[in-house]
Amino acid sequence: MKEICYMHVRVLEEPELFAKAMSLVSAERREKVQKLKNQMPARLSLAVGILLVFAMEKCGLGDRRDDIKYQVHGKPYLECSDFYFSLSHSGEYAVCVFGDMPLGADIQKIKETLPTHTKKILSEEETAYLNSMSEQERRKAFYQIWARKESLIKWDGRGLRIPLHTISCVKDGQMIEQINFEGKRLFFGDWDIPEYAFSLCSEKEFQIDEITEVTTKILTKY
Template sequence: MRIVKHKVDFNLSKEKFNYCLNYISEEEKDKILRYKKYEDSLRSLYGKLILNNMLGLNRIEFKYNKWKKPELIDNSKIHFNISHSGEWVVVGVATKPIGVDIQKIGKIDLSIAKSYFSKDENEYILSLPQSRRNDAFFMLWTLKEAFIKAKGMGLYMPLDSFTIKMLDDKPVLYSDKNEACELSVEKVEENYFMAVCVLT
């Protein structure tokens, strides 16, 4: 497994941006150019260029599963996932299904946890001192996103259909389907959480 995280240069010139598009398939190029904001186009471009570099490919081409998760054409043995938030882009590559997620920490209405998280996760957040709850929410959110991205289902998989518990500060998945995975989470700088999930 390899994880690469990289900060986006939002001052990248349009000339360099257009040059970098030459390393992307026409289909992916169209998707990048459809973003309304230049910053969103840059994040998407960075993710694909990092993946190109990690895999040593001249040009990246994807196919998509029925839940719209991208996969490499003609190479089912390599799994990857891309995430971006704020200044950061993260790319994970593995020989097993992998999900990565990075989220910028901000102020959040913690009632969202009651609506979308499992009962145990919501109780865990509320058990913490007030000063730690916001971070706990974003930590769990990134872990849950990483898991559903590894599954390849995106938000077609309800966030409250499984539970992630912190046991001795290590995240552990609990699911009625007896699914197994390796989870990890870390802070990137002071304002981001990054999570990785590899299905085992």
């Protein structure tokens, strides 16, 4: 079972809804949001917090929102539970993917320009794949690759300690849906959001049971 819940952060532009969301998230999340001086980063941080609350409520775990722990490299988890989740935000969207198995998810806003230095990010096959494309195609494909690698990092939990250029999401000139990583077969799944790249990584083939947008209407029901 895997589900996606997401939010466009314009929902939190209304002061009353921002305050309500702050009252619902964990004390730790409130502290993180309060430390952010700029409005957009604060809304994005609060959005992933409220999405996690929504996911936990849906799974009957609403009373455990303050029980989130962190592994040694920072991966969040709920102790003594088979509830797994991954949080991400970029641009104006926040996403929470949750299910009953370890997973990682990432969303990336497709920008007008690509990073100048990509040798530590891309494999040789990926670089050749991107160089064969038009500029517009290259931008989309790069962020698809980047989202996949970030989702793998979040699944794994060791962060950027994994040398990304040694992982290739391209084989024989095509983007692939599964890779072998340290003795395990991992599957990637995409979800189409205009102007964004999204990836989910898990040990089972990509299947989303439900996608929910957390809107103003939903938030006001809490």
